[in-house]
Amino acid sequence: MTILKRALQFFITCTILSLLTLLSLYYYVKSDIPSVNVLKEVQLQTPMQVFTKDGKLINQFGEKRRIPVKIEDIPQPLIDAILATEDNRFYEHFGIDPIGIVRSFIVLVSTGEKKQGASTITMQLARNFFLTREKAYIRKVKEIFIALHIEQLLSKDEILALYLNKIELGNRAFGIGAAAQVYYGKELNELTLPQMAMIAGLPKAPSALNPIRNATRAKARRNVVLGRMYKEKYIDRSSYEKAKNAPITAQRHGAEIELYAPYISEMVRAYMVERYGTDKAYNSGFRVFTSVESDIQAAAQQALVNNLHKYDMRHGYRGPEKTLWQFESETPWTEQAILAHLKSVKEIAPLHAAVVTSISEQSATVLAKSGAYHTIKWAGLSWARAFISQTRQGLPPKTANDILVPGMQIWLRQHQNEWQLSQYPTLSSALVSLDPQDGRIKALVGGYSFTQSQYNRATQAKRQVGSNIKPFIYSAAMESDYSLATIINDAPINHWDKSQRYAWRPRNSPDVYSGPIRIRRALAQSKNVVSVRLLQGVGLHQSADHLLKFGFQDEDINRSESLALGSAAMTPLEMARGMSTFANGGHLIDPYFISEIQDAYGNTLGSAQPLIACDEEQLEMNAHTCAPQVISEQNAFLVSSAMHSAIWGGGSWRHKTGWTGTGWRAQNLKRRDLSGKTGTTNESIDTWFSGFNHNVLTTVWVGFDDASKPLGRVSYNNNLGKNQLVGAESGAISAQPAWIEFMRTALNNQPLAPIEPPPGLISVRIDLKTGLLSHKNDHTSRFEYFEPGTVPTKYVLDKGASTPFDDPLPIQDELF
Incomplete structure (x- = not known):
């Protein structure tokens, strides 16, 4: 019993000492023990992921995976x-x-x-x-x-x-x-x-x-x-x-990027950082769904890249990146030495670094950075006449040796499953496509390569818009009681400026004049002097103020008569937003690029609530959801109708009165629901094409980042046969091909969505020459739309019909 008693005492003593020790330790470290309540609402450091609207990962931001x-x-x-x-x-x-x-x-x-x-x-x-x-x-x-x-x-x-x-x-x-x-x-x-x-x-x-x-x-x-x-x-x-006994199958895998779209994902990153702060944006596991559609975005990126390469190729080959050994005078490098050199070369998709190893009469064999040998056939070489300047190209090559020799380090590009000699485009471009009914950005590309330049030309580059401004000038005219049938004199202007003490002589491009011409055809054929006369007739400041309705900034609008020719500077996104007004019945929408934001577990934190272009019924029921109407539905339709003629032209080719608009190449899409407008500035420094139907609007800009550098001109290449783009670069040649390639995908399997005429317009048959009313039902007349109060009141004479310019004091000419 004594032993048990002592054992019990020892146990009790040890227990008490242990508890006292633990208690002492607890109080000793208590001040250093953090509160664990934060674990109830713990925020794991999870990267932000950015997706397309249809759920494909396009980028990931954050240090920890x-x-x-x-x-x-x-x-x-x-x-x-x-x-x-x-x-x-x-x-x-x-x-x-x-x-x-x-x-x-x-x-x-x-x-x-x-x-x-x-x-x-x-x-x-x-x-x-x-x-x-x-x-x-x-x-x-x-x-x-x-x-x-x-x-x-x-x-x-x-x-x-x-x-x-x-x-x-x-x-x-x-x-x-x-x-x-x-x-x-x-x-x-x-x-x-x-x-x-x-x-x-x-x-x-x-x-x-x-x-x-x-x-x-x-x-x-x-x-x-x-x-x-x-x-x-x-x-x-x-x-x-x-x-x-299973083998090791682990390999390094990056984030499963399904569609790399860096310009739009960078816009998301900047927005999230601004809204949530850097740490929270990068580490809270946000899942951001953009507004872009994966297939449409991919098509936009491809169209832009293809178009820049086509421009680069028609202007000539600037030569190899470097020469590793001199052919016939130095010992060729070994395969191992070539690959060791290429390993240090940074590639920018879709270009691949390679070195020429041998030449045949009309082909070349190259060793690529991947270690594979490729053959460039004549079809991939024949374009490469020498670049001399932006306006001059060398003679077309006849053999591969006219272009390449062994030892040259070059760039390859795979085109239509064939290898093609290529080079980095020196030109820049941007493309914006959106839904004009609510502003959802369907695709956006800010340049050739985000790796090469993170400058987003779609949202940051304010460039002169050239003739892309004309639909807005014509809209101002429609608001001032002009009509699509109004006759304006397409003739040279010689305007003396007293303050500047010089004569301003705006010219058409090309320098061809049609005399008296209807406003519809003048816009479709991009008549510069008609645009100037309309601005003069409406008034400079009234016209400039009208442009502000489309969301443009006052500081970007040059309040001089050159405004009629596109001296204003805007970004492609601003231009697309403004143009949308003609596609949606006169509403100014707000473009958006984020559809939904989720937390790390998929719970929705917020989603886009765009204002939409409402019809009258929607406006009465839910006015708070409607985008503001900045021009009338009738005005928007008239301008879009004239822009439709820019693609489809008018007149009768059978009776030799047919004519084309500047955007006629878009007829290749074989869709009668399209309207469009080219844009080219002086010396072809900036080129544009904007076009749309009711559901899709796309704007393309092409130019050098150096805003003083013209795009130049191109001569015929005998190696390339027909369907070449030659002559001076312009909106129709430089920008519109990218628009056409992109819209071919964007509109694929989509039903026709024309801009329908709204209530309140009057349709009457007019004479094509004079714009007056006509009793005829033949190639000399057409139905035209008018707003009330602008319908002609006179009929054209059957014989000896005159135009307003035959009068001693022409009514329209008084304005000038």
């Missing part, structure tokens, strides 16, 4: 692998594992070294969130107390989910969701047992044990995990043996 997963979405074998390896009694202990602590203590006493830890998953979670990995006794004490707090605050499943999403697993992968993607390019539920075991083995030493850096050590660690799973009866013998 993390794909948060819910506990119910984690495969059970992966949970088993983690528990078997890291904390098999996780669901049984209260945050610390006494058995593990005793085992660790015995190892320490017997060896004198801290070879074995006793950290539970909860303790690891405490360390990962609040402490360092330093092996110190005081850190372990803090770890224990924090773990106890965590167990009181969270359920076991919540703790495990946080741990599996937080843990570092190498190669910038944090959490098991990211590890599955980084090492295997898979979702968690697609992983095999060996792959799950591999991931489960990484927490011990993510850098040293990851299968990309050290496959041998990674395999050994994986098999340890499999052995633990077998011992704990999570898997049977057969599964263990099969998985243990």
Whole structure:
């Protein structure tokens, strides 16, 4: 009894001393123990992902790769692998594992070294969130107390989910969701047992044990995990043996970018940083769905790239990037030396670096950076006459030796499944396509290559718009009681400017004049002097003020008569927004590029609520959802109708009165629902094409970033045959081909969507020559639309019909 009594006293004393020690330790470290309440609303550092409207990943921003997963979405074998390896009694202990602590203590006493830890998953979670990995006794004490707090605050499943999403697993992968993607390019539920075991083995030493850096050590660690799973009866013998002998299949996988669209994703990044701040934007796991459609965006990027290469090719070949050895005078480089050199060459898609190794009469063999040999056939070489200047090209080559010799480092581009000699385009371009009914940006491209230049020309480049301004000038005229049948004198202007003491002589381009001409045809054929006369007739300031209705900035509008010829400067996005007004019945929409923002778990945080172009019924029912109407529906239709003639022309070709508009090449799309307008500035420095139907509006700009550099002109290349673009560069030659290529995809399988005439217009038959009313029903007349009050009041005479300019004091000419 005495022995038992003393033993009991000793036990009680030890217990009290232990409790006092723990209490003392707690108060000693209490001030350093952070509050674990933050775990209830923890924000894991998860990168922001940017998607197309239809859900394809186009970019990812953030330093850490993390794909948060819910506990119910984690495969059970992966949970088993983690528990078997890291904390098999996780669901049984209260945050610390006494058995593990005793085992660790015995190892320490017997060896004198801290070879074995006793950290539970909860303790690891405490360390990962609040402490360092330093092996110190005081850190372990803090770890224990924090773990106890965590167990009181969270359920076991919540703790495990946080741990599996937080843990570092190498190669910038944090959490098991990211590890599955980084090492295997898979979702968690697609992983095999060996792959799950591999991931489960990484927490011990993510850098040293990851299968990309050290496959041998990674395999050994994986098999340890499999052995633990077998011992704990999570898997049977057969599964263990099969998985243990499986090969290492891990490879480095980046984010699964399905469509690289850097200009639109950079717009998203800038917006999110401005709205949420850098840290929150990059690390909160936002999922941002843009407004662009993947197939339409891809078509826009391809059309822009193709168009710039076509311009570059017709202006001539500027020569190789460099010459590695002199043909016939120096020893050719070995294949190994060539590849070593090409390894340092930075490629910009879609161009590939290569070196010419041999030449045949009309072909060349090259060694590409990839290590593959390619043959460039004559079809891929024959374009390459020498570049002399923007206005001059050399003679067409006759053999491959006229272009290349062995030793030249060149660029290749694959076109229509054939290799083609290429070069970096020196030209720039931008394309914006949107839904004119609500402003949704369907596609946006800001340049040839984001890698080459992050300058977004679609939203940042204010360039002179040239004749793209004319629809807005004509809209001002329609508002001032002109009509599409009004006759204006298309004749040279010689205007003396007293203040500047010089004569201003605006000219048509080309320098051809038609005399008296209807406004419809003048806009369709982009008559410069008619645009000037209309601006003079309406009034300079009244016309400029009218332009402000379309969302343009006053500081960008040059209030001089040159405004009629496009001296105003606007971005392609601003131009697309303004043009949309003619496609949607006169409403000024606000373009938007973000459709929805979600948090890391897919919960919607916000979505676009655009104002739409309403009809009268919608306006009466939901006026607050309608975009402001800045011009009348009738005005918008009349201008769009004239722009329709810019593509389809008019008159009768059978009776030799047919004529074409400047946008006639768009007839290749074989759609009668399209309206459009070319734009070219002086010396072809800026070129434009804007065109639309009811549902899609697209603006293309082409020019050099150096706003003083003209696009030049092109001579005929005998090697290329028919259908060449030759002569001076212009909106129709430089910009419209990209518009046509893009719209071919954007409108594919889409029903016709013409701009329908609104109520309130009057349609009467007019004489094509005079614009007066006509009784005839033949090629000399057509039906024309008028706003009330602008309909002609006189009929043309059957014989000897006169125009207003035959009168002694012409009514319209009084304005000038």
